[in-house]
Amino acid sequence: MKFAPEGTPFIAIAVVLNAIAWVALPSFEGLLAVAVQVVGAVLLLFVLWFFRNPTPRLPDDGRVVVAPGQGKVIDIREVEEPTFLGGVARRITIFLSVFDVHVQRAPVSGTVEHRSYKPGEYAVAWLEKASQDNEQASLGITTPHGRVLVRQIAGLVARRIVTDPVEGDSVERGERIGLIRFGSRVDLFLPLEWEVTCSVGARVRVGATPLAKLPVAVQA
Secondary structure, eight states: OOOGGGGGGHHHHHHHHHHHHHHHGOOOHHHHHHHHHHHHHHHHHHHHHBBBOOOOOSSSOTTEEEEESSSEEEEEEEEEETTTOEEEEEEEEEOTTTSSOOOOESOOOOOEEEEEEEEBBBBTTTTEEEHHBBBEEEEEEEEETEEEEEEEOOOSSOOOOOOOOOOOOOEEEEEEEEEEESSEEEEEOOTTTSSSSSOOOOOOOOOSHHHEEEEEEEEO
């Protein structure tokens, strides 16, 4: 299992705390000793689990738009997206709990032609107002078939958004584009003519689960 590099200091701290607990273990007795072992192990396992960075298994179909985040699809709707798509777009919202993979990946291949960051609040990520009010970073990708926007949105306990590509970079479908620490949300904005193949309530895997398809006449 690979881990996101942003998790290195947290993993190191958890390992050190576990080492200190084991060294001090003879000082504890009975249930207290067991509690120290359990708490230390749970902390380390949680940190390792949170910062895991599995390699996605991309669909063979090149027309498929893959999930940019891992979690649960909580909303699909048409909205105005003036910053990059320049009009009405279809938005697919994915909520990431603290137990989901928090690495984000490119839903399509293309060129990054927009990147922006907006500070904001830390409201619960599943609320509709989080899409506008919360801290967020947006990444616009231009493809031969249309524009796509991925928006990383901080949640209630998230305090850092990492966005890897810069304007002018080329990205490949399934390539890592960033990470959000800890609970959070990812919004994906697509052209209306692209066929959505997911539904509200679906669990999706980052870089692997199909969310939409390019128009039939278009070959990726």
